[in-house]
Amino acid sequence: MIYILAFGAFGLMAIFSAYYIITNTRSDFLEFVCFIAIVIGFIIEAFTPCLLLGYVEASFKAEIINKEFNTNYTTEQVLFAEDVIDEIRQIKRKRIEVNGDLLK
Numbered sequence: 001m002i003y004i005l006a007f008g009a010f011g012l013m014a015i016f017s018a019y020y021i022i023t024n025t026r027s028d029f030l031e032f033v034c035f036i037a038i039v040i041g042f043i044i045e046a047f048t049p050c051l052l053l054g055y056v057e058a059s060f061k062a063e064i065i066n067k068e069f070n071t072n073y074t075t076e077q078v079l080f081a082e083d084v085i086d087e088i089r090q091i092k093r094k095r096i097e098v099n100g101d102l103l104k
Contacts, residue, residue, distance in 0.1 A: 009044070013037035055079055 016030045016037075058079035065073055065085065073085065 009037040009041040013041070058082070 013034045016034050020027070020030055020034075055075065059075040061082070062073050062075050062078040065071060065078065069089070078085065
């Protein structure tokens with residue numbers, strides 16, 4: 001999703017730049033749109049490494065969770081639903097404590 005926005009911003013900038021070069025006219029609107037496209041593209045490109053680090057972190061977390069709790073969570077599930085997974089584990093832990101079944 002975020003790559004679509006980045007490529008869209010850079011694509012829009014390329015189209016307007018090509019139009020600017022071909023027609024050889026100066027337009028404040030085109031310059032403003034190109035500037036906005038560049039800013040959006042650079043913000044997205046700066047944000048991308050954070051997502052990649054989160055994805056790598058989620059793959060390690062999924063591996064550890066799957067080993068410890070004998071589950072089959074994927075990297076994507078841990079990345080996007082980690083708080084839900086933690087909540088389910090807490091509910092299971094509370095249920096075990098209430099029922100007194102400490103062997104599970």
